[in-house]
Amino acid sequence: xxxxxxxxxxxxxxxxxxxxxxxxLIGSGEGTALGTLGLAGDAAHLRARARDLExxxxxxxxxxxxxxGKSTLxxxxxxxxxxxxxxxxxxxxxxxxVHGTNDRVAVYEVDRxxxxxxxxxxxxxxxxxxxxxxxxxxxxxxxDRFARVQYAEIESTHRLCDDGVRLxxxxxxxxxxSRTRVTTGYLRQAQAVIVVLNATRILGQAEREFIENxxxxxxxxxxxxxxxxxxxxxxxxxxGIRHWVESNLASHFMDDDGRFDRDLxxxxxxxxxxxxxxxxxxxxxxxxxxxxxxxxxxEEALERFLTSxxxxxxxxxxxxxxxxxxxxxxxxxxxxxxxxxxxxxAELEQRRGEAESRLEGLQRRKTEIERxxxxxGEVVQRKIYSDLRAFIEGMREAWDEDSRRLMDxxxxxxxxxxxxSYTQAGAKERMAAAIGEQVQHYLQAKxxxxxxxxxxxxxxxxxxxxxxxxxxxxxxxxxxDEIAAAFSGAAPRRRTPTDPSANLxxxxxxxxxxxxxxxxxxxxxxxxDVIGTMAQQAIAVFLVGTFLTxxxxxxxxxxxxxxxxxxxxxxxxxxxxxxxxERLQQGLRDQVEEKRPFIEELIxxxxxxxxxxxxxxxxxxxxxxxxxxxxxxxxxxDENFSVGVEHKRLCTIEDRLHTLxxxxxxxxxxxxxxxxxxx
Numbered sequence: 001x002x003x004x005x006x007x008x009x010x011x012x013x014x015x016x017x018x019x020x021x022x023x024x025l026i027g028s029g030e031g032t033a034l035g036t037l038g039l040a041g042d043a044a045h046l047r048a049r050a051r052d053l054e055x056x057x058x059x060x061x062x063x064x065x066x067x068x069g070k071s072t073l074x075x076x077x078x079x080x081x082x083x084x085x086x087x088x089x090x091x092x093x094x095x096x097x098v099h100g101t102n103d104r105v106a107v108y109e110v111d112r113x114x115x116x117x118x119x120x121x122x123x124x125x126x127x128x129x130x131x132x133x134x135x136x137x138x139x140x141x142x143x144d145r146f147a148r149v150q151y152a153e154i155e156s157t158h159r160l161c162d163d164g165v166r167l168x169x170x171x172x173x174x175x176x177x178s179r180t181r182v183t184t185g186y187l188r189q190a191q192a193v194i195v196v197l198n199a200t201r202i203l204g205q206a207e208r209e210f211i212e213n214x215x216x217x218x219x220x221x222x223x224x225x226x227x228x229x230x231x232x233x234x235x236x237x238x239x240g241i242r243h244w245v246e247s248n249l250a251s252h253f254m255d256d257d258g259r260f261d262r263d264l265x266x267x268x269x270x271x272x273x274x275x276x277x278x279x280x281x282x283x284x285x286x287x288x289x290x291x292x293x294x295x296x297x298x299e300e301a302l303e304r305f306l307t308s309x310x311x312x313x314x315x316x317x318x319x320x321x322x323x324x325x326x327x328x329x330x331x332x333x334x335x336x337x338x339x340x341x342x343x344x345x346a347e348l349e350q351r352r353g354e355a356e357s358r359l360e361g362l363q364r365r366k367t368e369i370e371r372x373x374x375x376x377g378e379v380v381q382r383k384i385y386s387d388l389r390a391f392i393e394g395m396r397e398a399w400d401e402d403s404r405r406l407m408d409x410x411x412x413x414x415x416x417x418x419x420x421s422y423t424q425a426g427a428k429e430r431m432a433a434a435i436g437e438q439v440q441h442y443l444q445a446k447x448x449x450x451x452x453x454x455x456x457x458x459x460x461x462x463x464x465x466x467x468x469x470x471x472x473x474x475x476x477x478x479x480x481d482e483i484a485a486a487f488s489g490a491a492p493r494r495r496t497p498t499d500p501s502a503n504l505x506x507x508x509x510x511x512x513x514x515x516x517x518x519x520x521x522x523x524x525x526x527x528x529d530v531i532g533t534m535a536q537q538a539i540a541v542f543l544v545g546t547f548l549t550x551x552x553x554x555x556x557x558x559x560x561x562x563x564x565x566x567x568x569x570x571x572x573x574x575x576x577x578x579x580x581x582e583r584l585q586q587g588l589r590d591q592v593e594e595k596r597p598f599i600e601e602l603i604x605x606x607x608x609x610x611x612x613x614x615x616x617x618x619x620x621x622x623x624x625x626x627x628x629x630x631x632x633x634x635x636x637x638d639e640n641f642s643v644g645v646e647h648k649r650l651c652t653i654e655d656r657l658h659t660l661x662x663x664x665x666x667x668x669x670x671x672x673x674x675x676x677x678x679x
Contacts (some may be wrong), residue, residue: 005058005163005303008312012053012164014667015316018660019050022323025653025660026330035649037333038628041620042326049322053164058306061168064196065207069228069274073196074169076277076295078158093127093149097167100155108150115153123152165306191306192222199229199241199271203248211252219261220252222305224268226298231273242271267305270298316668323664330657332493334650337632339490341643345636351487352629358483359622365476366618369469370611376465377607380458381600385592387457388599391450392588399581406445407438409573435576439584469614476618484625 027036027043036043064070074097105123106115118126127149161167168190193215197203215223227245230238246265253265272294280290290296306312340348395402403409478492485492592599635641 004307005160005165008307008316009163011312011316011667015664016050016053018664018667019046019053019323022326022657022660023047023050025656026326026333035653037330037337037653038624038631039326039330039333040624041617042329046322046326058164058192059166059168059190060192060194060302060306061170061190062194062196063170063210064228065198068196068198070169070196072278073194073226073228073272073274073295074167076274076281076293077167077299078156078160094151095169096151096153097156097161097169098153099157099161099164101157102155106153108153127152190222192224192302194224194226194302197225197227197245199227199233202227202241202244208248216252218252219254219264220268221264223252224270224298224302225249227269227271228274230271230294231276238271245269245271267301270294270301272298313669320664320668323661327657327661329493331654333628334654336484336488336490337628338647338650340488340629340632341636341646343489345633348487348629348633348636352633355483355487355629356626358479358486359626362476362479362483362618362622365472365479366615369472369476369618370615372465372468372472373607373611373614376461376468377604377610379461380607381603383458383461384454384603385596385599387454388450388592389589392585392592395446395588396581396585399585400577402446403442403577403581406442409435409438409577435580439580473614473618477621480621480625484628487629 023043023046025036026039026046062070062074078097104117104119106117107123108115195207195211195215197207225245227241230241233241246269249265249269250260253261253268255261274293274295276289277293277295280286280293481492635646
């Protein structure tokens, strides 16, 4: 069954309402007319999940080479009134289109926690591609002036975004290492990927490498290939292009028996004219021209895929997985409060003093967990630095082959240019600049490969760290449960081997705010991979700031000066390449040694933030237990307080949580939960 964006959006809004209502009942403060249970951490966790749903259920990433028509395709899908009339000018940076009414554009940059906000005119002036920029991108070179920009976020009230879709317009493939890292990060989060191909230069090397390396070599269920600019192709050539595309993409549409799955191919490959669709929708809606453009067929296929019954329901049911442990803790919290209310005030005051001594003792557990994170952070720092040094040494050994494959020095080091470098003012500098650009391309490719492998280098250590931290957190939570139970006189909470850790759920919420890569990944489950990606991002920032900006010109001009007048052109090129390799490798070794403290500090910052997230979550739980015990004592001392009325209030909250849980199961089309059946 497929219910469409609107149907899934309605169900999503219902789930958001339920999560917010639950958070109001279990949180701190006034919450509802019933008051609350004082579980502030759990309430924050539910509200964060509600925000995730509100931000967008479906992420569609659009990728393709520069000038393939990605932005035109997006605007043709969005139609009139979505963006200002100039259309998106900023394909040199990642642009995320989300639901909202803010007219300003939020620009996120490296090493800045908060975005810069620009009005549309400022945004266009700063990020509009100049003719020189466009020439730079078409030649496969990087735009250094955008090196520190991660992405821009634009809010839209268009129906597509209103239904929960987040559209990500990426820069041209391979345009710059830092933005390529962000693009691949979005690819891991995306529910669907649109690869825009240019019919006038179909499936170039960069496109084929991207498909194989980033999307995968086998069957691609969630990838839509869109061959754009079909209106610029002669009718006589169109059939040949269609055949060429099918033959080159066939390996991604094979069934389990190794046969070509034509049905899937026709649901994932589209030949369109985005410009025709944009014209049809913005000037005066021309239904015939719009249908002929092929864009509506693509939109229908995306909607069917993203909202298919099983897929949408599975994504929405993940909300139940978040609610289950929260309801279990709320149930036990109510049980403990009821037991404490029936105890004499003198007994509770004595138990409160004993509990405080034990709570202070738990502070040591917090320090132990923090130390565990720091120790593993130091191991990761050393491993990443050691691997980077080994990689740079490997670059020297592979220089001859890689430099020929990744650099084109023939034009820069031509006999004409070599001769001019001795006879014309400024010619040597122009020649060095051309060589420096090729060095930049080489470094981007090489370091791009290395950055991709960073999480795998430290994966084993991160899994050990998370296992150790989880074990320490479990011991802490057991001790905290025992302290709360001893005060109230109720039995400690019954746990099963499959019970999720309350603190790790809270940690997940905090980490999302730390590193900013899980937005859109509603409920990540592998924190070792998440932390590895944190380290990967830190390294990408370092490389952009150190190796990929500046320095190449000086190395290149020294290589040019090694050329001796009178050499044969072939010998001259060989000499320049050899000198360039030696100076570049020495420069890299010096740089990485000099920057070792900086590398370690970048990674250390991530682990300090992680340790802080853990310890803050632990402290929050300690304070919640302490505050709950003080609250009960204040109530018992109050002459106007009625134990019977409080029992009734707790019973009403419990019943309301039951009802909300039933509503949640209905909204996500799931059977009643285990805890609801037990209640």
